[in-house]
Amino acid sequence: MLNRSIAPLAQPIKNLDLVQPESVNHINGLHTFLFHAEDLELMKFEFVFENSYDTSRIPLLNVALSSMLKEGTLTRSSAQIAEEIDFYGAYLMPEYSFDYTALSLYTIRKYADKVLPIVADILCNSTFPQEELDTYIRNNKQNLQIALQKNDVVARRLFYQNLFGDNQYGAVATVADYDSIKREQLLDLFQRQIQPKNCTLLIAGKIDDSLRELVDRLFGENWEGKQSAMNGSIVLAESIPSKLLIETKEDALQSAIRMGSYTVGRNHSDFPAIQFVNTLFGGFFGSRLMRNIREDKGYTYSIGSAVISLKHSAFITLSSEVGVDVTKATLVEIEREFGRLTEEQADETEIDLVRNYMQGSLLGSLESIFSHVDKFKAVYFSGLDFSYYRYYQDVLRDMTPKRVQEIAMQYFNFENMVKVIVGKY
Numbered sequence: 001m002l003n004r005s006i007a008p009l010a011q012p013i014k015n016l017d018l019v020q021p022e023s024v025n026h027i028n029g030l031h032t033f034l035f036h037a038e039d040l041e042l043m044k045f046e047f048v049f050e051n052s053y054d055t056s057r058i059p060l061l062n063v064a065l066s067s068m069l070k071e072g073t074l075t076r077s078s079a080q081i082a083e084e085i086d087f088y089g090a091y092l093m094p095e096y097s098f099d100y101t102a103l104s105l106y107t108i109r110k111y112a113d114k115v116l117p118i119v120a121d122i123l124c125n126s127t128f129p130q131e132e133l134d135t136y137i138r139n140n141k142q143n144l145q146i147a148l149q150k151n152d153v154v155a156r157r158l159f160y161q162n163l164f165g166d167n168q169y170g171a172v173a174t175v176a177d178y179d180s181i182k183r184e185q186l187l188d189l190f191q192r193q194i195q196p197k198n199c200t201l202l203i204a205g206k207i208d209d210s211l212r213e214l215v216d217r218l219f220g221e222n223w224e225g226k227q228s229a230m231n232g233s234i235v236l237a238e239s240i241p242s243k244l245l246i247e248t249k250e251d252a253l254q255s256a257i258r259m260g261s262y263t264v265g266r267n268h269s270d271f272p273a274i275q276f277v278n279t280l281f282g283g284f285f286g287s288r289l290m291r292n293i294r295e296d297k298g299y300t301y302s303i304g305s306a307v308i309s310l311k312h313s314a315f316i317t318l319s320s321e322v323g324v325d326v327t328k329a330t331l332v333e334i335e336r337e338f339g340r341l342t343e344e345q346a347d348e349t350e351i352d353l354v355r356n357y358m359q360g361s362l363l364g365s366l367e368s369i370f371s372h373v374d375k376f377k378a379v380y381f382s383g384l385d386f387s388y389y390r391y392y393q394d395v396l397r398d399m400t401p402k403r404v405q406e407i408a409m410q411y412f413n414f415e416n417m418v419k420v421i422v423g424k425y
Helices: 060-067 078-087 109-125 130-147 151-164 183-193 209-221 271-283 288-296 324-343 348-364 369-380 387-398 401-411
Strands: 022-025 031-036 042-050 091-096 100-108 199-205 243-248 254-262 303-309 314-323 418-423
Touching (some): 060 091, 060 183, 078 109, 130 183, 151 243, 151 418, 271 288, 271 387, 369 387
16 A cells, blocks of 8 residues: 655656757748647647847837737738637737747647747738727726835836846836837838747647648748848846845835846856756755745745846846845845855755755646747747756756855845835835
């Protein structure tokens, strides 16, 4: 009889079986990757565009472009697009991030020939109707006014502004900025950014010859770029001065804490080790920050840290919301945990716990073909390939208390961080 009081032995990952995509280059410059899953009727088509920035109006115009891609073409209104997509049980979703804008379509295979022409119409003929733009501006001004009442939102905005400065990573929108968005600007950005030479198409699901021909006709032949893509460069300071920014809210019941600093990105050899130390420090429910500040002290419901790799930069960040009466005490405990990382070596039991958690998370993140696409995107858009994950596993396997301390001393420095507190201090 199985004894459930005894945990099963942890086993190292011997071989990570990742789906290798088929690569296709089209005559118009579009690059497509095909992820085959022959038994899967549900399909995903993801069109990824590198963001093109004009430094005089960053970053709001790019966000508006992403949000309004479905709002009308030369032959379809926003209502018609929504009705046609819904009729075939499909789902069409634009997504915006610092470096990329994506348009993702989910549909079952038998309706792909009905739905893909709608997407082609959007990518070729979006018009950004003035009426829809007015609605977008009005709604987002209201949403921003509401969001700015939340301490965590204000803290996040201040953090990015002071970490990155005046570029697309650090710029934040004001309510007045929305009134400056013009339809002509959106059309100009659309012509520069939403074009085949600036697009990577990722397709996952049941891919046959007829689908290949349809995709090549709609997006490889009929889709023509009208301008050369202009991807704005970004200027970042090599280092940032440590600072403590406090925005007092007299009626606040909680203080939002946000802090962080630059680090190296995914294409640096130390990145997996930094992820390991971050996980130990604040990257999962059993992390040191959670055990100390949530479980032991009871200062918050949640506290965590993360390592973010972008195209032009990377950073470590930590965030929490705590009662105003324990704001200073929380900062003291956070600083103490940073000190423990660098001054004391972790024990082997803690190292094993983090290693097993990260290995399990890696395996658990590959539950479907769409998960394999996400794993591919993470390395492809960082200039890497699937061999990165073999290296990642090797780093996890070789982490020791000494190596954790070395990484912490090099990359986890409390004194070097930008610290933001919104509430009371």
